[in-house]
Structures are given as C-alpha cells and as structure tokens.
Amino acid sequence: MKTKCPECNAELEVPKDALQGEILSCSCCGLELEVKRISGESVELQELTIEGEDWGE
C-alpha cells in the first residue's frame, strides 16, 4: 500500500500485512508513524510523539 510521509512527502510503502498499531519509519526523513487504520487499500498513519532526551525551549 502506498501513502505519503506527512513530513517530507516521500512515498511510503506500507507492507500489505501491516497491522494496526504497527510503527513504521519514513526512510527519507526518519519520521516514526503509527498505523492507525487500514481500510482496503488505504492506510491512515499518525505521527508518533517520542519522549526526547530533553526538550527544546
């Protein structure tokens, strides 16, 4: 299944056997995405918020 990375717009290949809750990474920018919903050939991804070692300001 194909979709686009919300950060860098690169094409993302989501495996056909991906499960809801699975975490994928965009190979271009490294953004972590969670599979929220799969419906037929379309997939909804949501960006993961990761607890950083420290935050910005």
Next chain:
Amino acid sequence: MSIGILYERSETDEMGIKLTAEELGIDLEYIPFRKISIRIDKNGYSFKSKGKNYSNVIEDISVVLNRTQSKNRRLFATYLLETFGKHVINPSPVEFVCYSKLRTLLHFWVEGIGIPNTAYVPCDSHETTKDGNEIYNEEEIADLIEQELGNGEIVIKPDAGTHGRMVSLAKNRKELLMNIQEVKPSIINPVGILAQEFVQKWFYDLRIVVTKERGKAPCCYSKGLARAGFKDFRTNTFLGNLVFGVKLPSHIRNMAVKCGKAIGKNCDAWLLALDAMIAVGKNKIVDDAFVMSELDKLATPFDVVKKVKADRTKKMDFQSWNKKLEESFQNYMNSEAYENVRKIIEESVEKNRYSIIFHEANSCPEFWEQTRLVAGINLALPLLKCAQSVAESSYRGERK
C-alpha cells in the same frame, strides 16, 4: 543559494519558518537530523538517511538554521556542519554556552550582569566506591550550599534542563536534603548540584529576544513575553502559566543586548531568547488577590487557546489551524482582564527595572504560538535575516 533548516521533528515553529520563508521568497532545504548517518572518511563526508542522500543538499547550502530541539543533538549538529564549512545559526560557541545554565551564568557574571546568587557543588549526592560501598553526600552538599546561600529558600536546577523539569524549591534544610537526594547524574545534569538563592520575583518573569545579523549591531526587541501565574514558582508556560506581551524599558533592553554580546562574542550572527526575573520583593504595585482574580478570569479563554494548541490535526492543515490559533489568542488578548494584568506587569517592570536578573539563554526558542502572537515577535524573520546576512557575505567571498 538556499538556506538549510536542520530539524528533529517538524513542529509548528519549523512550519512557521517554512511559511515565513515562502512569504519572503526564500528557498529552504529541509534536512532531518535523527535517523540519518553521517560518514567521515578520507574522501570527505556523506549525509544520508536510508532512503535519501542529503550530501549534495548540504554541499549546496552555505548556512543552516539549526532547529534540532534536543540540546545534545543541537550541539553535535552545529559542530558537524561547521566542520563541513557551513555557517550555522546559532554558531557552536553560542550553543556551547547556552547548553549549560552554569556556563551561561558565568558569561553574564563576568560582564557584571545581574544574576541570581548561585552556588555550584561539583559532587554528586550519591557515589559508589571501587569496592562497592555507597557514599551519601547530601549532608555535606547541603552544608556547602547553605554556607554560600544561607538557609533561606533555595532552588536546585539541573544544569542542562528545560521546561522547568527537575527544578525544585526548598524552604528549609529538610527539603533541601530531599531535593539534593533526588538529583542524580543524567543527561540534563551531568555532574554536581547547581543551587540558587530564591529570587523574590512577583508573579511573572520575562522572556526577552535579542539578535544580531552579520555587519549589524546586536539589538533587543522592544516587547517581551511575560509568563505569569501564582500556581508554581517556575513560570514556564509549559507548566500552564499565562502569557502577556509587555513593553520593555530601555535599561532592560540594554542589559539584554549586553547578555547577547556576552554569549555571542565574536560570532557574526545569532539569536537568543533570554529568561529574566525582576526581584520585585515588597515593591508590588497591587494586591496579589486582585491579580489572582484577573488571572482567574483568563482561565477560560486561555483554555480555548490550549485546546487549539493541542489539536493533533495542526500539522495536517497548518494554515487552518494557524487561523484558529490566531483567533483564540486574539479573543484571549481582547479581554479586559488581559489588559489589566498586562498593564500591571508593564508598570511593575518599569518601576523595578534596575532589579532585573538574567538566568538563562535559549538558543532554539519556541516562538510560533506565544511569542509571535502575544509579544508580536515572529522569530522566523530574524532567524532568516541572520541566515541571509551570513549567506550573502559568504557569496561575496568575505568569509574568513
């Protein structure tokens, strides 16, 4: 030549920089700095993710805005890029100072800038000997701190912390011992204990923006962001305090420029958000009760702001979300209670301006939501101007 923007995650600040750059007709190259691999060998360097080679992108840019949020990544990023021949906003000497509260304080102190009374004990609360015995140093550390700061209220801070995390206030020795015990070596506090005498500020503190472009003198914005509340002695907005845009007296702006110069030194271009307090002490101009009641009136409109800020769809439709954010802030700022508190803060700042104390400098400040809309400062503009000022001089062959 385009400008690079290095990021860990594209948050609203980075999206705001992108929007601003588009409005100015500036090309920005986005470069991720987390799941990438930087290789250095006898042939040069490469900069790649699994799916994309960014080496040519890096090669083609002369200046990078460093928007990596993590202090450690930011420091590494600056050193790497400067070694590759790039100008970075902010440059490594600035990042190195801002990383550490103690280093920042030392730079201010040596220039005669007012800072909180500070004591640093380079010893951890708990150590293990080679033969496995445990040593507990809390009592001795507390003795050393009280020797310098007295036994009044003392604040313990992690040297490289942010967002008020792990900052604690001790009202007596028992609490001081407990707080010292909690401090362990970590990424936000590598070694020792940093302690400060509690500053008798009132209900607000200030965030003040200073910047310098290549070829120009450093300057301070005429307005600052006041963070206000009575709930916590830490006034980080991350902890739920309210925000107000206040005019800054010239004395404070001059001191802020002095802070910027103390950190920026010979660097061509930089941008800092300074955190400052005013030791108001007993010089309050109205009763706390009145301020509290006005702040309470602002809870509802500010809850609306917080709800918009927390909207997870913001990155999917940034422009619409941005409009909602602007409307919610406008509603908050249009209220009588906002204007009342803002005037109180401004008057207090003016009256007590010579009691200004600077305690921290932020080299990668958050700005799109509050600083921009409440203090009226879109930091994307000076950031891009700083970048352009060094990029243009590089192009003209003026690089040293």
